[in-house]
Ligand SMILES: Cc1cc2nc3c(=O)[nH]c(=O)nc-3n(C[C@H](O)[C@H](O)[C@H](O)COP(=O)(O)O)c2cc1C
Ligand code: SF4
């Protein structure tokens with residue numbers, strides 16, 4: 001299995017099709033001359049519902065981390081009531097290891113704008129807000145330049161080719177965040193867009209029903225929307241000819257892994273970077289074929305499949321197939337954003353866990369006690385272990401803590417706490433011996449485990 | 455930490471005669487920013503970004519002015535401003551150096567980079583040099599993991615930093 005032609009990176013020179021040194025901004029003219037906006041033109045000739053059906057048929061899953069089927073999300077919108085409806089594009093990209101959306105924003109922002117315009121037509125959304133992380137100064141400017149070009153060519157704005165939507169000429173705006181990872185969580189993003197602190201909301205109601213400004217809202221990741229133009233242009237069957245498809249034993253109604261995906265690889269490899277491949281590519285192939293292998297003197301020890309919230313793959317998972325169903329198969333949380341962090345034999349896994357715990361402790365928004373306190377204590381305990389002051393009990397305590405915080409155990413509002421606990425728990429489980437060697441074997445009289453603590 | 459709360463209500467704030475939110479800025483916001491959103495409150499982040507861009511931090515007086523302009527309580531704007539890491543409520547150095555300390559950067563040597571900057575500038579993260587030139591901060595992932603280690607200096611991102619080349623960058627910032 002290998003991607004036969006580039007899709008998302010069609011205009012962005014990327015190995016094996018091109019040299020990253022040749023990358024430059026793809027403007028409107030270059031974009032349209034190479035088939036851009038053809039998917040939009042085709043969509044505009046179709047009824048909105050028919051466009052949603054194509055995306056549904058393609059079984060396009062969200063590329064922002066959760067893998068939720070985009071077509072299904074679009075069909076959750078209530079019927080039109082004459083009022084406003086919004087699109088919010090998630091360009092917050094703040095999870096360590098994740099830098100794939102940036103590639104599209106830097107070089108081919110029109111691919112995103114095409115997807116935005118199609119989804120606005122399909123879902124009857126009158127205004128799109130692209131929520132971009134504050135640190136992406138350069139990317140926000142590039143995006144604005146592309147948006148200005150799109151307005152000049154009547155993709156958006158007065159007399160737009162989309163026509164009036166909910167009695168408005170469709171608009172597309174950049175909205176800059178200001179340095180808070182939690183604003184990548186979809187309802188944190190909405191609060192932030194509304195001018196408040198980015199505190200995630202309790203769901204339901206889901207954003208499709210009451211999202212931005214309490215109106216029906218669709219939230220999609222940059223890469224998800226960028227995929228929509230090519231799908232509309234070439235059809236669902238073409239999209240489904242790529243990727244791993246449905247894993248064995250998965251019922252036909254369950255979401256599967258179709259299509260190409262951006263993989264951002266960092267860490268101890270020769271050539272880190274963003275590469276495009278089919279879902280289901282082996283980790284080993286990604287590293288050997290695209291990244292030129294491990295660095296000289298480095299041997300593979302572990303990898304994080306996609307953003308640090310997903311947990312780790314261990315030394316024996318070198319050949320792991322990277323698709324959306326990776327979680328159950330390899331005991332991690334999932335594929336996430338496919339921001340792969342590769343680690344070699346010299347990596348101290350205790351330090352890795354400490355680094356990750358610090359991130360989540362720092363970024364917890366503080367609403368839910370298990371997350372605010374739990375992430376903080378994880379960081380403290382891991383720092384203590386790293387400094388040589390930990391005991392065996394600390395390892396039990398970490399496991400107990402991580403099993404009790406998160407939206408999956410049902411103790412928190414959002415998934416940040418799940419990310420923290422999966423990361424720490426999988427590192428601990430897969431590298432238990434390394435942790436054991438670092439702590440003193442002392443146990444207090446009543447160990448937590450013995451006391452039924454977990 | 456995003457959830458650490460703000461100053462008490464009794465805090466005295468520094469004031470100056472001329473407003474931070476000038477009539478010219480207000481007119482610009484009315485024309486370019488407010489029409490984008492169904493509520494005035496939603497313009498909070500854009501307004502705060504612009505204020506910070508102009509004054510390099512957001513003085514409390516400016517928060518009051520922004521609140522009056524947006525038609526909300528000052529506490530509402532302060533609540534928002536204090537939540538976000540990028541908004542500065544205190545003055546900082548001319549150059550703000552944010553060194554990424556997240557995982558990919560730690561794996562590829564952010565530690566020695568940070569040590570070098572600390573010893574060169576004689577300050578720890580969170581501090582400003584006495585001449586007001588540099589403020590040093592650590593940052594979480596800057597979205598540049600493939601070109602780690604990296605640091606943001608004001609609005610410019612430096613990637614694939616080696617201790618030596620960053621030394622030259624710092625020397626060039628006057
Ligand atoms: C703590 C947290 C942070 C998140 N950060 C991002 C992010 O930076 N970018 C993103 O696209 N999705 C992020 N997500 C996922 C979003 O909540 C949401 O699922 C996604 O944007 C939906 O788009 P998609 O269906 O197209 O993937 C985050 C989720 C959580 C729980
Ligand atoms: S889980 Fe954590 S980040 Fe999410 S809402 Fe609760 S406290 Fe905030």
Ligand code: FES
Pocket residue numbers: 096097098554555556557558559560594595596597598599600602603604
């Ligand atoms: S980890 Fe430093 S930029 Fe992502």
